[in-house]
Amino acid sequence: MDDSIYRGIIIRQNNYGDAHRMLSVFTKDSGIIKAVRYGVRGKKTSNAAAFQLFCYGDFKLRPSRGEIMTAVSADVLDGFYPVSEDIVKLSLLSYLADITYCLLGEGNPDNRILSMFLNTVYAAAYRNEGYTKLKTVYELKLMCAGGYMPSFSGCAECGGSPEYFRPDSGSFVCRAHHRAGDIKISKEAASLMKYIADSPDKRMLSFRLKDNSLLDELNAVTERYVSVQCEKSFESLRYFRAMLKA
Ligand SMILES: [Zn+2]
Structure with a gap:
């Protein structure tokens, strides 16, 4: 051979x-x-x-x-040498690699996910993007590309006003239909989620927000979504969080 x-x-x-x-x-x-x-x-x-x-x-x-x-x-x-010299960037990308591994497994070519991963590594190395933005956007786009595109059409049970995200089904539910495990999400964070999910992959990081608290809110949702769908909590995520605080 x-x-x-x-x-x-x-x-x-x-x-x-x-x-x-x-x-x-x-x-x-x-x-x-x-x-x-x-x-x-x-x-x-x-x-x-x-x-x-x-x-x-x-x-x-x-x-x-x-x-x-x-x-x-x-x-x-x-x-991508600026990454190899920065422990926070390294730990973030290691977590993003882990969730990719988890969702894709071995031996399954996926050029959409590969180019999104490369875009994220590129941005981490050469562009001044916040860690939360890189993480949230990649988590969400990975889920979309991996067959877990969230359903954005109102409450999954009655079509009513979406106020919670249900990570085990990737849908939204209203106040009346929410149950344990659903995550409260504001209208603004839900709109941002839809915006990112619908954005062209190549431009997935090309947005600016006045207020980063929206990203923080969405970050908790996408992180939970990945963890529930992968049925796993990631050691590399705990490590990234520890490096962020250090
Ligand atoms: Zn409902």
Whole structure:
């Protein structure tokens, strides 16, 4: 079997054995795949920077007898280096990578989600966007792209005025029909949610708000939505929050 080139971004790194590293690469053609980079820990190897977390490029991978490929070399297109030097950005993107992993699984190509992820990494590296905005917008857009577009047409049970968001069904409900687990949401935050969900992916971060409290409110909703649909609470989210406070 021959080596192949995969264009993608490294979204996770774990230690593998004593001296190796397991990489998860979100690729264009094969979705999220794993590859081992042998002998990268503890000694200087050529091409080391190319295998940093959130490095985007063309990765040469070699099939092996097992399921996991070997990472041979890489041509970097963008290392997003401002991210690798900032622990808050790193921890935020690690959480966004985790929820992507959770929703998409391995081996499922999805170029819409990949380009949204790349847009978010780009914005984190080179643009002065707030963390809450990056997080909320990506959470919501990921859900939309992953088949969990919220339903914005009034109360799901009676069509009445939407006052709560129901994270297990992705719909809104009125005051009379809300139950435990639903999240109170203001009209303004619900409008912002619809605006972001409907916005073209490429322009998903191109809005300005006078008041960031609306984003804070929406952030609690999208975070809960992701967590309920993934049936998981994320360690990387707790870590991001801790880094934010530090
Ligand atoms: Zn109702």
